[in-house]
Every structure is written in structure tokens, then in C-alpha cells.
Amino acid sequence: MRRFSPRAASWAGALSAIPFALSAFIACSGESTLTHSPTPPDSDAGGPDPAPISDAGARDARPEQDAAAWKPPIACGTELPGPALPPNLTEAEPGYAQELEATDAAGVPDPVDYSGQSKLIRGVVHYMFQEPASEPSVLSHDRAQATENENMGRAFLAAAARGRDGGLSVPFLRRGLYYHYACSRPLPASLDQLRERYGDYRTWRVETMACAKPKNGPRRIYKNSDKGVFVSETLVGDGGIRETEVIFTKLRDDGQLDFAVYTADGQLTDRSSFATNGGGTVTAAAPYICMSCHLDATSGGFTNLRPTGTGAGCKDRDAGP
Numbered sequence: 377m378r379r380f381s382p383r384a385a386s387w388a389g390a391l392s393a394i395p396f397a398l399s400a401f402i403a404c405s406g407e408s409t410l411t412h413s414p415t416p417p418d419s420d421a422g423g424p425d426p427a428p429i430s431d432a433g434a435r436d437a438r439p440e441q442d443a444a445a446w447k448p449p450i451a452c453g454t455e456l457p458g459p460a461l462p463p464n465l466t467e468a469e470p471g472y473a474q475e476l477e478a479t480d481a482a483g484v485p486d487p488v489d490y491s492g493q494s495k496l497i498r499g500v501v502h503y504m505f506q507e508p509a510s511e512p513s514v515l516s517h518d519r520a521q522a523t524e525n526e527n528m529g530r531a532f533l534a535a536a537a538r539g540r541d542g543g544l545s546v547p548f549l550r551r552g553l554y555y556h557y558a559c560s561r562p563l564p565a566s567l568d569q570l571r572e573r574y575g576d577y578r579t580w581r582v583e584t585m586a587c588a589k590p591k592n593g594p595r596r597i598y599k600n601s602d603k604g605v606f607v608s609e610t611l612v613g614d615g616g617i618r619e620t621e622v623i624f625t626k627l628r629d630d631g632q633l634d635f636a637v638y639t640a641d642g643q644l645t646d647r648s649s650f651a652t653n654g655g656g657t658v659t660a661a662a663p664y665i666c667m668s669c670h671l672d673a674t675s676g677g678f679t680n681l682r683p684t685g686t687g688a689g690c691k692d693r694d695a696g697p
């Protein structure tokens with residue numbers, strides 16, 4: 377069941393210090409510096425869409441009708457391909473499934489009041505239960521255990537059971553989100569499947585950036601607002617694509633974004649790499665790392681398609697396009 381092989385390192389002391397360190401390192405908003413400008417009303421900069429919806433072709437999927445039938449691409453606990461996480465990252469700690477199994481949530485208050493958590497973590501919980509961030513930060517066991525919330529509900533109640541002083545265990549919540557996200561959301565299992573569902577994004581309107589700050593390198597972004605799909609390729613070397621990151625804006629009812637990452641081979645992964653302040657690259661866990669930058673600082677929800685002021689790269693040059 378383990379996603380990563382056990383490592384010799386001891387985590388206990390380091391864990392509490394870790395949660396937001398990475399965010400600062402790669403210049404996401406994190407907790408304390410919610411400095412994003414608001415998302416522009418229409419962030420699809422660029423010319424007219426070269427593939428108007430009426431020309432999309434009979435073979436294109438019609439997402440709005442099919443989405444209800446799409447299943448999560450993997451079973452929980454399936455190890456996905458992709459670059460390794462740094463061993464000291466919260467989500468890299470092995471053994472989550474066993475720890476979850478061993479957690480008794482019977483003594484957790486009902487409802488759980490998590491209004492004492494930080495804005496970011498309250499947002500994460502709302503996101504797990506597909507609620508807008510404006511909902512009260514209170515969750516009943518009934519709602520947590522409803523069939524459609526089964527996975528996230530177990531993760532949440534276990535984080536409550538493992539918290540201290542009436543709070544949630546944030547590391548356990550993050551590990552729970554990481555473990556359960558790809559087995560709970562109807563993400564395409566591969567870029568081939570994404571194209572089957574939405575059509576070939578390479579025919580959509582495209583924006584090319586010479587240097588994208590989150591990546592410290594060039595990026596190509598394909599956009600289709602009608603379908604609610606935004607595909608961002610991290611370009612390396614001579615035409616290579618290191619990873620493809622995708623945001624879905626119409627997969628959920630709460631107005632928030634879904635996040636997916638695909639390897640160079642086009643397979644779903646749950647990790648992606650970002651520029652660091654030191655000029656290097658670090659791999660982090662999706663969707664949490666995506667959420668830390670694609671946060672709307674005002675609402676506390678994860679609705680920001682186009683963050684500004686984030687990313688540690690491109691310091692020595694003008695950012696493209």
C-alpha cells in the first residue's frame with residue numbers, strides 16, 4: 377500500500393516545522409504573505425480561439441454531459457510514476473494508509489469545528505468537501521461520511537482525531553489529501569485520455585512564455601474556457617516537455633479548480649517540480665502545492681486560475697511572453 381519506500385530518516389521532530397517552509401522556498405503565497413493581485417475577470421490573454429466550439433468535431437467529448445460518468449483514474453494507494461519527493465516533505469512520509477487504518481475517530485466531536493485553523497487550512501477542508509470557502513468551518517460526521525465524501529471524510533476525521541487541543545493535525549490532513557485526491561476526483565489518467573474527453577488541446581488558443589517564474593523556464597499554455605481546461609507544458613531542452621500541468625475549471629460544483637499533473641510520458645502523476653529561490657528545482661506534492669499558489673487570497677478558495685507575484689524563477693530576466 378505504500379507509495380514510497382520507507383526511509384531511514386526520523387520525522388517526528390521535523391514535521392511540525394515543515395508545512396509551510398516549502399511554500400516560502402518556491403515563493404507560493406503560503407500562509408502569511410497573501411499578496412496576490414485579484415484574478416483578472418478574463419485571464420485568457422491572447423487572440424481568438426482557433427478551434428471554436430462549433431468546429432470542435434463530432435469525436436470531441438461533451439464534458440458537461442459525460443463528466444458525471446467519469447470515474448477517478450486510480451484506486452487509493454496506487455503508486456504513480458514521476459519524480460521523487462524530497463524525503464523531508466510532509467507528503468513523502470510513508471505509511472499513511474496504515475496510520476489511517478490505526479486511527480480511531482470515534483472520540484472526535486460531532487460536528488467538528490475547525491474554525492480555529494488558519495485560512496489556508498480551512499480552505500483546504502472546504503475544498504476536500506467541495507464547498508465554497510465561504511461556508512462555515514464546521515463539519516458533521518454525517519457529511520464527512522456521506523458516500524460521495526467517503527475518502528476525504530476518513531482523511532478529515534483522522535486528522536481531527538490526531539490533532540491536539542481541539543485542532544486538526546495539519547500534516548496528517550495534507551497526507552490525507554495527497555493520498556486520496558487522485559482516487560477521488562475524475563481526472564484523466566493520461567494526456568491521451570484528456571484528449572479523448574476534451575479534444576486535442578494542441579489546436580486551442582496558445583500562450584507561450586519565454587520564462588515562467590514558477591518553472592524558471594519556458595512554458596506553453598493551451599486554453600479552452602468553454603470546456604474549462606487549461607494545459608500548461610513546462611518546456612525543456614530541444615522541444616521536450618518536462619511535465620504537463622492541467623487545471624479544470626468545470627469539474628466541480630463549488631466553483632473551485634481541479635489540478636492534475638502528467639509526466640513527460642503523458643501519464644498522471646501526483647508530483648511536479650518548481651523553481652526554488654536558490655536557482656534550483658524542487659519537487660512537491662499535488663494538489664496541495666498547486667493550491668498554495670492558485671489560492672484566491674480574498675475568498676480563501678482555490679479559484680485563482682492565474683496567480684500573480686508567485687514563483688521563484690526568472691530573476692535575471694524579464695518574464696515572457
Ligand code: HEC
Nearest residue numbers: 588590606608621622623635636648665666669683686687
Ligand atoms: C509557485 C507558484 C505556483 C505553483 C506551486 C503552481 N502554480 Fe500554476 N501557475 C502559477 C503562475 C504564476 C501561473 C501564471 C503563468 C506563469 O506565470 O507561469 C500559473 C499558471 C498555471 C496554469 C495556466 C493557467 C492559465 O490559463 O494561464 C496551469 C494549467 C497551472 N498553473 C497548473 C498548475 C498545477 C496543476 C499546479 C500544481 C502541480 C500548479 N499550477 C502549481 C503559479 C503556480
